[in-house]
Amino acid sequence: MQKNITLAHGNGGQENNELIEKIFYKYFKNDILEKSEDSALLNIESSQITFSTDSFTVSPLFFPGGDIGKLSICGTCNDLAMMGAKPKYLTCSFMIEEGMSLRELEKIVRSMKKELEINEAKIVSGDTKVVPKGSVDKLFINTSGIGEVLYSGISAHNLVEDMAIVVSRDIGAHGAVIFASREGISLDSNLTTDSASLYPQVKALFDANLEIKALRDATRGGVAAVLNEWAKASNICIEIEEEAVPVRHEVKGICELLGFEALNLANEGTFVLALPKEQAEQALEVLKKSNPNAQIIGKVTNQYPQKVILNSSWGTKRFLDMPSGELLPRIC
C-alpha cells in the first residue's frame, strides 16, 4: 500500500476497498460492521433512542492530549450521553485530502478505536471520500451515533428556582490548547485538551440516584452558551459566582491574549448540570472522583428571567451574554 492517500482510495472500487480493509476494518472490526452492506442492520432493545451527528474540522489534527479522531468519537458519544443515553452504534465518514499521510490517518483511527472502547460503542457503517488537493484542509470526519436511553427526562426546559449549577471540571482547556497549538504558542505547562468521553461520569451520577434535571457538554460557545440556552428555554435566571468558576491559570493567560472569557471557550469533555440544591454536594462528590476541579458555580433564581448573571467577589454584577462574533473557528 502507498504511503499517502490518492484519489483512487475514494473510487468506490478496488483501492477504496483496500483502504477500508487495511485501515478502517483493522481497528473498527465487529460483528455488525462485517455484515454491513449499504447500511448496517441493528436490533434495538430499547424503545427510545437518541440520534446525533457532528462533523469535525479541527485544526491542527493533533494537539496536546488528543487528535481529531479522539474528538470525533467523544463528541458524538457525549451528545448521546448528555440525553441520558448509553452510546451504542456509530457511523463514521472520512473526507480526506489527496496526499494525506496514511500513517497519520492510521494514528487517528487508532485514537477512535481507543475512545470507542471507553464508551463500549461500535462503528457499524462508514464512508470514505477523497478529494483533490486543496478541496479540503487535510481531513474532516463526521460521526453520527445512536444511543439507548437509560435515564429519561433530561432537558434544557427543566430548570426551576433554587436548583444548583455544577461544572464537572475546570473550563476552557480545549479552546486554549487548540489556540496555542495553532499559533505555535508554547504553554510551558502540562495543559492538555479536556477531550474525554463523558458517559462513565453520567452513569456514575445516575447510579448515585441524583435527580439530574439538565445536562450539557459545554462545547462551541462554552459554558456561557449552555447557561444562556438553559435560561431562555426554562425562562429562569442563572446566577454564577465568578470566583467559583474553575479556570486554570494557563487558560486565564490564553484568555487575556485572546480577549475572551474562559466561559466562552470551547470544551470537549466538560459538562454543566442542574439539579436540586440539596443534592449538589453529593453530585460534586461523584464528579470529583474523575476530576478534583468539579465545582458548584451558581444557582437558578428568578431575578432576571432568560438572563445569566455573573456575580463578582467585589459584589458587582454583570450579564453574561450568549457568545457572538467569530470566537475560534475550527476548534472541533
Add this chain to the structure above:
Amino acid sequence: MQKNITLAHGNGGQENNELIEKIFYKYFKNDILEKSEDSALLNIESSQITFSTDSFTVSPLFFPGGDIGKLSICGTCNDLAMMGAKPKYLTCSFMIEEGMSLRELEKIVRSMKKELEINEAKIVSGDTKVVPKGSVDKLFINTSGIGEVLYSGISAHNLVEDMAIVVSRDIGAHGAVIFASREGISLDSNLTTDSASLYPQVKALFDANLEIKALRDATRGGVAAVLNEWAKASNICIEIEEEAVPVRHEVKGICELLGFEALNLANEGTFVLALPKEQAEQALEVLKKSNPNAQIIGKVTNQYPQKVILNSSWGTKRFLDMPSGELLPRIC
C-alpha cells in the same frame, strides 16, 4: 442577516442560532427537531433498523437535474431503502466555507426539503461548521439516516445460479453529467443526473410480492462495482449481455471522451437487483412504470465463480473487473 456565510455563523452562539433558525429550521421544522437538544429523542416501533452515513463533496454544487442538497438526501435514503427499509430519520451536518452565498445555501436546503418529502423522512438533528476560506471548497454535507426494516433478507450473499440481474434504468447519467458540468462541456441534449429517491420503487417491487434477493444502488464504481461485490460475496459468476445494458448515446459519448466503461460510471438513482429468473419480467414491468429503460441485463451462473463476464453480441467474452484507478473524484 448578511448575504454570505461568516465565521461567526459557526460559533455555537448567537449568529449560529440565527442561521439555524432562518435557514435550517425554516425548511426542516418538525415536532422531533423542535425538541432536539444535544441529540434527538426517537421512539422506535420496529425492532430492526438500518443505519447509514454518507458525506457529499460533489463539485460543482449545482448540475443539470440536481444539486448537492438533493444528492445528500437521496444518497442516504437510498442506502436505507437498499436494505429493504423505509427511510425515517436523518441527521445533517453542513461544513461551509466562509463567504458562501446564503442564497445558494438556501437553495440547497430547499432541495433537501423536497427530497425528504418524497421519502416521508425527517431531519431530526443537525450540525453546522463554518471554516475559514480555503479550508473546504464551498460546501460539504453529511447525512446519516435511520430506516425501519420492512422487507428483510436482502443481501449480497444471496445470489445463486439462474437468478436474473436487472437494472432499474439506463446507466451512467450522473457520472456523465457531473463530468460535463465540471469541464464545461455542453451536452447539446437534455441529459440530467439520474439522482432520485428510490424508496418508492423498492416499495413497489416488494408490494408486488417479488422475491428480491439482492438490491444495490450503483453509486461510485458504478454497476461494475456492485456486480463484482455480489459475485465475490455469493461466490458465483455473473454474466452480462453487453447489448442489453441500457446506456444513452450522450453517456456513451462522454465515456469515449473519458476512456471509461459506462458500467464504471457513478449513478445516484439507479439500482441493480437479483431475483429468481421466473420473476424477472414482472420486476421489469414494475420498474418500467418509473423508467422505460429498465432492463434485464444478465444472469447468475457458475462459469467463473467470483467473476463478472461481459458477453458481446459478436459472441466474444471478457471479464468486467472491479473498477480501479482515479475514476472521477467528487462525483457525490
